[in-house]
Amino acid sequence: MKTLNLTLALIVLTLCCFGQKLPLPADKKATKETVILFQSLYELKSKGVMYGHQDDLMYGYTWWYEKDRSDTKEMSGDYPAIAGFELGHIELGSERSLDSVSFSQIAEQIKIHYKRGGIITISWHLNNPLTMQIRDTLTAWPHGTAWDVSSKEVVSSILPGGKLNELFNTWLERLATFFIGLKDEDGHPIPFIFRPFHEHSGSFFWWGTNICTDQEYSALWRYTVTFLRDKKNIHNILYAYNTDRVTSLDQYLRGYPGDDIIDMLSLDMYDRGEQFGRELDTALGFVTREAISRNKLTALSETGERKGMNNWWSSVLLPVVSKYPVGYVLTWRDAYKTKFSVSGNPIQSSPDDFKYFYNSPRTLFLKKVQEADVYKRK
Numbered sequence: 264m265k266t267l268n269l270t271l272a273l274i275v276l277t278l279c280c281f282g283q284k285l286p287l288p289a290d291k292k293a294t295k296e297t298v299i300l301f302q303s304l305y306e307l308k309s310k311g312v313m314y315g316h317q318d319d320l321m322y323g324y325t326w327w328y329e330k331d332r333s334d335t336k337e338m339s340g341d342y343p344a345i346a347g348f349e350l351g352h353i354e355l356g357s358e359r360s361l362d363s364v365s366f367s368q369i370a371e372q373i374k375i376h377y378k379r380g381g382i383i384t385i386s387w388h389l390n391n392p393l394t395m396q397i398r399d400t401l402t403a404w405p406h407g408t409a410w411d412v413s414s415k416e417v418v419s420s421i422l423p424g425g426k427l428n429e430l431f432n433t434w435l436e437r438l439a440t441f442f443i444g445l446k447d448e449d450g451h452p453i454p455f456i457f458r459p460f461h462e463h464s465g466s467f468f469w470w471g472t473n474i475c476t477d478q479e480y481s482a483l484w485r486y487t488v489t490f491l492r493d494k495k496n497i498h499n500i501l502y503a504y505n506t507d508r509v510t511s512l513d514q515y516l517r518g519y520p521g522d523d524i525i526d527m528l529s530l531d532m533y534d535r536g537e538q539f540g541r542e543l544d545t546a547l548g549f550v551t552r553e554a555i556s557r558n559k560l561t562a563l564s565e566t567g568e569r570k571g572m573n574n575w576w577s578s579v580l581l582p583v584v585s586k587y588p589v590g591y592v593l594t595w596r597d598a599y600k601t602k603f604s605v606s607g608n609p610i611q612s613s614p615d616d617f618k619y620f621y622n623s624p625r626t627l628f629l630k631k632v633q634e635a636d637v638y639k640r641k
Contacts, residue, residue: 286558288526292498296638297454300382301501301526303637304560308588310635313627314620315345315384315593317565320372321364322599328368334597335628338614339621342629345591346376351388351409353441354434361388361408362596366441373445373453380633380640383455384503384564384593389434391469392427393417409468418475418483435487439495452499458564460484462531463518465507477518484520492524503527505564508542512549527590528554531565534579539569543583551587563592573613576620585625 285302287293293301307313316335319342321327323334335343348369351361359365373383388409393416395407405411421431445453463480466473470480484504491497504525509515519525530550532543547563554561563584568575584592620626627635 288501289522289524290492290498290500290526292492294452294454294499296451297499297501299639300454300637301560303635303639304382304590305558307627307632307635307637308561308590311625311627311631312563312584312589313344313382313591313632315347315382315564315591316343316596317347317386317593318349318362318364318596319343320346320376321348321368323597324599327599328365338617339628341621342376342379342381344627344629344632345382345384345593346372347384347386347593347596348373349386349388350438350441351386352390353387354389354437356437370441370444373455374447377447377453379629380636380638381629382591382632382637383453384562385455385457386461387438387457387459388468389459391417392430392434393420393469396427412466412469412471412474414469415474417469418479422479422482422486432490435490436495439491439497442491442497442500443495445499452497454499454501456501456503456527456562458503458505458527458529459487461505461564462507463505464509464514472517480518481520484518485524488520488524501526501560503529503560503562503564505529505531508532509546510542512553515546515550515553522557522559525559527560527562528557529562529564532563533565533567534569534572534575536569540579540583544586547583547587547589551589555588560590561588562590565593565595567595574616576613576616581620581623581625585623 285305288297288301319333319335323332326332333342335341349360349362349364352359353366360369377383390409391407391411393414394411419425420427422428445455447453460470460480460483462468463470464472470483488502491500502525504519504527506515509530528550530546532546551561566580568579572579580592621628
């Protein structure tokens with residue numbers, strides 16, 4: 264393992280520091296700002312792992328959309344480098360997300376965090392377009408949601424030739440409209456990371472590995488990117504491929520849609536027991552190695568602690584992510600009016616341990632990212 268870590272470090276050092284040309288995003292028409300962000304992130308991963316938090320700017324345990332508030336900032340004195348946002352229900356034309364967050368306020372906070380010098384990542388738990396057509400008010404959750412896996416025909420139904428292709432096009436139009444509106448004060452499109460159809464290796468979403476074929480999943484990805492990039496002329500997106508926990512590279516790459524549309528290889532893995540550290544170590548090893556070989560970014564794009572631990576940040580997460588050139592690690596949301604976040608994220612339950620994580624020279628929060636000037640504004 265030490266040899267592998269040394270090899271990874273040497274590859275990153277060679278690419279970033281000895282005159283080799285930095286790689287480019289998959290989109291050949293990517294905006295200047297998007298290219299700069301991609302290359303900045305590619306270099307920055309050799310200096311440390313950025314911290315991200317889902318919905319950090321939207322609400323916390325005890326507050327709801329208050330100016331400049333952040334649970335991360337209140338615990339560490341600093342904002343997260345990565346601000347995560349969720350767009351589920353935007354496809355329905357709703358004013359609020361599936362987490363009851365206003366889309367107009369999401370757009371506002373995206374612009375504010377970008378102005379601060381922070382980085383944006385967006386997820387999309389879109390409804391099940393096939394089962395939600397069935398009007399059955401007596402059917403309980405997850406009927407019609409992203410978690411409804413009652414049919415294996417969903418993906419095929421929304422691809423070209425499928426009976427719901429036009430409906431899916433309408434959903435993509437609404438998504439595109441939101442993306443097009445993400446512009447800075449000078450009218451330039453704000454670059455961001457988009458992570459749709461996530462955790463494909465699991466089977467708890469209608470695009471999961473046992474709910475659709477690998478070929479259908481790849482086609483869904485390619486259709487979505489082609490729609491946004493080529494039809495809607497949106498060129499400020501970095502696309503993140505994502506799985507749930509995996510044990511091998513072959514498993515990880517099942518359904519991979521191609522280097523020509525993907526910019527980041529990411530992984531979600533929550534701590535479900537004592538084996539977590541070993542499993543995460545193994546997975547990050549082959550994912551980061553593969554990302555380097557393909558000139559892609561990397562991230563541990565969702566994680567959370569094992570309940571009952573008070574030293575998870577320092578004794579479990581930090582030792583593993585410090586070994587690899589992982590671009591960022593993101594913990595899930597601090598659900599409003601609950602004692603802990605839905606991921607068990609112990610920002611408030613383990614404040615001293617979280618501060619240890621914050622003070623590590625291997626972690627990067629907003630202040631360090633501002634110093635790195637990832638958008639080259641100086």
